[in-house]
Amino acid sequence: MTISPPDLELVRSLEERALNAWPALKTALSGGWQLRLAEGYTKRANSANPLRPSVAFAETLAVVENFYTRHQLAPIFRITPLAPADAGQLLAQAGYQMIDPTQVMTAPLAAGDWPAHDVLIEATASADWSEGFAQANDLSALARPAHERILAAITMPTAFATLTVAGQAVAYGLAVAENGMVGLFDIVVAPAARRGGAATRLLTALLHWGQAQGASSAYLQVHESNHAAVSLYRKLGFTTQYQYHYWVRP
Missing domain, CATH: 3.40.630.30 (Gcn5-related N-acetyltransferase (GNAT))
Structure with missing residues (x-):
């Protein structure tokens, strides 16, 4: 079965809404990534999120690691379809592991x-x-x-x-x-x-x-492992638009 690639403009619009809806307490922009801080509460609010990446990911990796180390937090990358294609490979080579695959779903109202x-x-x-x-x-x-x-x-x-x-x-x-x-x-x-x-x-x-x-429409984010919630959302008319996941060091 062939899966169509996500519409990146739709992804970007949903990402911007979700970042506004769950704000960090402090943010910084670097190379088209938003670096978020919220005293360590939730990965969403304490991770590096791609918006419009404009530099090589290897450079972003170094900047993000320095940023979170300086703020006494472990670096976390939230990788969406907006991230550079080589992000996962470079993170794996740097010793990171992928966790918490999550679906972003939408439904018409x-x-x-x-x-x-x-x-x-x-x-x-x-x-x-x-x-x-x-x-x-x-x-x-x-x-x-x-x-x-x-x-x-x-x-x-x-x-x-x-x-x-x-x-x-x-x-x-x-x-x-x-x-x-x-x-x-x-x-x-x-x-x-x-x-x-x-x-x-x-x-x-x-x-x-x-x-x-x-x-006129709704969106949500749900862990793929939460099968009961995914089933409920599908019954309410939600369909998956794209996925994201986090990369962390063990």
């Missing part, structure tokens, strides 16, 4: 019945949302300050969703709208409430919110 009466949507992360998300996602106390600072740094319209069942908050999620699309992030269901339809109800509420912001 069609008008329909979007039940949301049991989902609270807030424009900012309340104390209850932050506490509930931390517990449902088993977020450590050390990581919470950086997580909350990242959320506070988002500059696009946001929706923080909480699904309540029988008076108990059981699922949390974040949506970020930008230029006709809505991105879904931080989707988590408390362990005791999983496989009961909570994720679907939460997601449909966030997609409805996105439509109200003028979005």
Whole structure:
């Protein structure tokens, strides 16, 4: 089976939206790469990301390693279809290993019945949302300050969703709208409430919110190993546009 190469302009537009939706606390640009720092919380916010590479990757490799070493973090490369073709080979030769293959999926938003009466949507992360998300996602106390600072740094319209069942908050999620699309992030269901339809109800509420912001399509990022989530997203109409992965040193 022949797989068509991804549309690089679509990839670039989705990458730019996702970088805005999940901002780093500090950034630097070098040779068409965005170098991101967020106190070590999440690889997305603490990695080198290609946008429009303009120098040989060997040069980028040296710059990135020096940058993250100076900031006392391990260098991480997030390799998307925008990266130079030889990036993977050179990273492997330098002792890096590829981890966390991730799918970027999109779906059109069609008008329909979007039940949301049991989902609270807030424009900012309340104390209850932050506490509930931390517990449902088993977020450590050390990581919470950086997580909350990242959320506070988002500059696009946001929706923080909480699904309540029988008076108990059981699922949390974040949506970020930008230029006709809505991105879904931080989707988590408390362990005791999983496989009961909570994720679907939460997601449909966030997609409805996105439509109200003028979005005609949605996007998300999901680890390939999360088979349950990939299956759910496909049922909701999402299809894979491209993949990315991280390269780290053991």
